[in-house]
Amino acid sequence: MSNNNTKHPSSENKPWGGRFTESTDAFVEEFTASVTFDQRMYAQDIQGSQAHARMLAKIDVLTDDECHSIVTALDEIKQEIEQGEFAWRVDLEDVHMNIESRLVAKIGEPGKKLHTGRSRNDQVATDIRLYLREQIGFIDAELQRMQCAILGIAEKYADTLMPGFTHLQVAQVITVGHHMMAWFEMLARDRGRLADCRKRVNIMPLGSAALAGTPFPLDREYVADQLGFDAISHNSLDAVSDRDFAIEFCSFASVLIMHLSRMSEELVLWASQQFEFIELPDRFCTGSSIMPQKKNPDVPELVRGKSGRVFGNLMSLLTLMKSQVLAYNKDNQEDKEPLFDTIDNILGSVRVYADMIPHIVFNEDNLARAVNKGYATATDLADYLVARGVAFRDAHEIVGRAVRLAIDEGKELPQLSLQQYQSISSNIGEDVYSVLQTRGSAESKQVTVGTSPSQVRMQIKAARNKINA
DSSP, rough: OOOOOOOOOGGSTTTTTGEEESSSOHHHHHOOOOOOHHGHHHHHHHHHHHHHHHHHHHHHHHTOOOOOOOOHHHHHHHHHHTTTTTOOGGGSSHHHHHHHHHHHHOHHHHHHHTTTTHHHHHHHHEEEEHHHHHHHHHHHHHHHHHHHHHHHHHTTTTTOOOEEEEEEEEEEEEEHHHHHHHHHHHHHHHHHHHHHHHHHHEEEEEEHHHTTOSSSSOHHHHHHHTOOOSSOOOHHHHHHOOOOOHHHHHHHHHHHHHHHHHHHHHHHHHHHHTOEEEEEOGGBBBOSSSSSTOOEEEEOOHHHHHHHHHHHHHHHHHHHHOOOSOOGGGGGGGGGGHHHHHHHHHHHHHHHHHHHHHGGGEOOHHHHHHHTSSOTTHHHHHHHHHTTTTOOOHHHHHHHHHHHHHHHHTGGGGSOOOOHHHHTTTTTTHHHHHSSSHHHHHOOSSSTTTTOHHHHHHHHHHHHHHTOO
């Protein structure tokens, strides 16, 4: 039987070892450790610890010399990590204890005082928020760069006609610029969601300690100001266990990757031999190991595929949190890998699209041929009849008969004779051919959301002003 006064040798490496007389099972130690993936937060952990140390000196828990020693040593540890000289240890479980252990090894007793007034529970909650806030900045910058790339393509092809689709059937004439501006609007909403998410990320939980707060008179506002937080949390139970901000980020990411997947699907279709609307740059495509003629649109296909991964990460976090009682539970360690994976894949997807989009070339000849198929000006003919006093439903019926006649004769609408049109409706005059031309169709859509080149250019100008504001 173990002597109650005897400390097990293996517990000396553990910050909580005083309670235990038996060493942790080797597999359990590896199974429960998070340092292999949470070490990416080293900079935020050090930043938070330095701010905490300065605050402890401010309230006289640390002397100025002790504070200086801690802050300096943490800078040195950060340098060791960035130079690849830091030895990460699984037996120390996580990024926090690895850094604290190294700090104590470097400066001794002052390093042991750093954890006063805090717990790993509020420490990790703070680190995650700092890390996610930084990554949100990177993602937003790439989204803005992607928007600028889209605007460049929209401006270049503002006059280029293409078929607009519903149900993947030719519907009406639009311009490439108009289609690109639809992509821009998707990303504008995504950036709005991301900015809104950042507001709830940027709240500081530090000072909550394990779950109940601390008896030390911590100056939380001082720490929040040092770390750039907009506000401090108000309930310690909630602050250490809340992962809503991570779920909200993954929700934003799911909507964004859904948008990118829609764009990807269009690029894959447009690059196919069946469409041949675009040419993707060779450097963003790959070939086949067996079919030498192939040029595969791997980038959009892979981005499209990542949607399942990002959606899955959102469901993982929702499931992780759905049954947790207050406050912190070990389950919460499982929040980081889905969050980190989402960050990495979203950032990579947006970055590669921002790189690729400026180099997409639209095949204007093929687009011109495509837009003249599928009776894309049928609605224009109906509008023409309405302008001549025909009720829209009657005009719809008349145009349907004209399309049927064109199909039977293997012609497009502009190829039908005036006599044929007038046999269908006496309201059709010689001027009908002006509305049946694809160029006239696009230019007639002068409503502020319309596809006319002049409106598209106005939309581009407004968008540039907005993102550069």
